[in-house]
Amino acid sequence: MNSDLLDLCSQEPIHIPGAIQSHGMLIVMDEKGIIHQCSANVEALTGISYTDILGGSVTLLNKALGKDHANNFLVELVSLSWHDGEFRPSNPYQVRIGREFFNVILSQSADNYLVDFEPQQSDLFQDPQNKVGASLSHMLADNELQSILENAVQQTRHIIGYQRVMIYKFHQDGHGEVIAEDREAELESWLGLHYPASDIPQQARELYKRNYTRLIANVHEQPISIVGLDPAPVDLSDSSLRAVSPVHIRYLKNMKVDSSFSVSIIVEGELWGLIACHNYSPRYINYRQRETAKLVGQVLSSCIAMRSQESQQKELLSFQAAVMEIVRSLQNTDNIADIVQACGANMLKTFDAVGFAFYFEGELYGFGDVPYEEQIALLSSKLASTHAAEIFATDQVSSDSLLADLAGTSFAGVMACQLSAELKDYLFLFREEKASVVRWAGKPDKIVEFDDKAQPFISPRNSFEQWLQEVKGYARPWSTTEQQIFIQIRDEINYAVARKVNELRKLNE
Ligand code: BLA
Structure with a gap:
């Protein structure tokens, strides 16, 4: 893209x-x-x-x-x-x-x-307010995030009666994936399909952060112009009637969708995803019905926030035993080489890495599979001069100019932790590439087309045929918890190094 x-x-x-x-x-x-x-x-x-x-x-x-x-x-x-x-x-x-x-x-x-x-009259005849209580308790009864999401799409479909309801989750790079779906039996499944970031551009996402529902009742209706005394167009950000971008109308028509309705999922102030609903005939639901769906979205948003905090907590706990083991192994170490040898195997296992390196006072101490000393030396000095934060992590070496020296090696993921703010000493962990296959809904390219007069215009994809892309050059990403744990271990190693220096000083006195 x-x-x-x-x-x-x-x-x-x-x-x-x-x-x-x-x-x-x-x-x-x-x-x-x-x-x-x-x-x-x-x-x-x-x-x-x-x-x-x-x-x-x-x-x-x-x-x-x-x-x-x-x-x-x-x-x-x-x-x-x-x-x-x-x-x-x-x-x-x-x-x-x-x-x-x-x-x-x-x-x-x-x-x-x-x-x-x-x-007020809508295409939904039953009052969804009668159903929402039971639906929410259904959703809240689950512990597993995936079951909560599945429940949410089922309940949303039950409440507002759209033919396909999906949870569309945004990934870090802005592209999205259908991670839960409930649909009429004769519709094909879109579960697991990925969509490029440009399908929902940034300014649209901002509007979905500002207003939590968006109804497009009928893609075939002509919009009604606004007329007036002021020549300046009125800002319709908060109007529920705002006409829809013609590009998006074409997109929905290409998908054979006649009506679409989205509910924002907001987690920690960010647009985490959407409950995306489609109908294969025009469908208008009124304000209160949309508010009911919004409530489902809000409950789902807080469930997601809670579950993700819980799972982070669980992940953190699961690391603690390994951290203690590593700390114990540092106790009887005599020098830097010793430190690296003592905890190396454990570091690789704990972080699912192929190499662990300590670059200390201009020397490399490595365990497992690590880059050459010159490469690490260069990387350390670049990090020291350009990267102020104590931790640096990437899952795609080739995308980062800092890591140009590692391009072409087997290392795709690097996490580096500074020993102290003043020094060029770093701890490193390396991961290898993990190739994967992404199932895109249509090949995400060729968006600018030309009209009869050879003028360019933006056009959405007109094929949503599954397109498999082999993704190379990426390692498994370093999670926030892994980064926190690496800092914790850095502190322990710092402590072991300081203890040794003190012992040596005492001996020399
Ligand atoms: C809006 N695009 C949207 C919305 C969705 C998608 C959910 C929110 C409005 C709605 O509910 O329809 C995309 N819908 C999807 C995806 C799935 C889905 C990915 O169901 C997957 C299952 N669209 C393009 C290109 C452009 C574009 C190339 O494909 C850019 C020029 C624009 N998408 C676009 C715009 C909007 C939009 C401008 C805002 C529409 C609005 O709110 O007015």
Whole structure:
């Protein structure tokens, strides 16, 4: 996947599409209720032409909303939404236009207020609120993270009735993987498939961190333009009706998906993944139904955070016996060579490494399979001059210019720990390459295409045929716990070295 493409995708200003999805209506007003912009379908819904209301007061809409003329209903809602200097509307509010009931959803956009009108009537006939309690207890009953995820997709499908529900997890490099799935029996499984980072560009992820649900009700509907007095397009980041990027619409159509709904999974403030839901016919679910799915997402998010802390704790504990063994082996060591010999085998076993090295006062003491002395010497001095943190870890030697001297060797993973802030002395662990195969949903390339006039445009993949990629040059990554443990062992080795120096000093006195 090339990074130009990622850049190109992430530059699309999806927060100001100048249009909304066609299942609702939007009014943009200021605090006095003057309408600055609105969606062009106002007339179809209210019977009042947008040219008549733009620049006027929202009270003009009162008749259509069945409200008293004197009462500036929407302005009152806005002022009631301010609590201690914070805008916290109690969405949704209910209004009736003609025979239909609408949810009014308020949000802010710069100095203005967005008033989304969305139908209350949805394609989901049962109230999901009745099911959510049982669903959540189902989810919470499990201990294993994978079972919790599987339960979450089943419960989400049960609650909102989409035909395919997945947990899409982001990996470190931004690409993603379907790690749990519940689907209608006749659909093929996408479990285990990987998707490139550019499928969900950065600015979209930011929006999913800001608003936890995203509904795309019908990919075949034409968006409704926003018209108005202000030439500047209105920021629709917080509008639930925001029109969808045409690239993403094409993407969903290429996938044969007619409606999509995503719920954010946020762990420690970061977008960990999405509950991604697909339907193979248009599907609109209303505000409360989306809020119910959001609740599942929030409970799932805290389950994931809790389980990952627990498993880190467990991993840390599982290292403790090995650390004690290593500390014990250091007790009767006489010199650096001794130290390395005494704990070498244990270090390799504990860290699943092929080599352990101690570069001390310009000399290399190695155990197992380690690079040449000159290579380690160079690496140590580069680390000392460019890398301030006490630990350095990579699972892909070839991606790091610091490690250019190791390119072409069998070492793919390096973890280095500084002995002290002033010295160029380091402890090293080395891992070999571990080739793996990634199952991509479609070959992630060729995104820029050319139209009839030879103008380039960004295009999503149109084939999601499984494409296997053999990934080379990577070692198993060093976990955070492994890095912590390495620092702990560094402290013990430092202690053993200092003890020896003291003993020698005493002998010489
Ligand atoms: C948004 N892309 C999304 C979203 C998902 C995906 C889940 C969130 C909106 C939604 O729920 O539909 C991608 N959907 C997936 C993936 C799976 C899935 C990976 O179900 C796997 C199972 N898309 C492209 C390219 C670009 C792009 C090349 O393929 C860049 C130009 C853009 N994706 C794109 C944009 C959005 C998006 C702009 C934001 C849509 C929006 O919220 O308006």
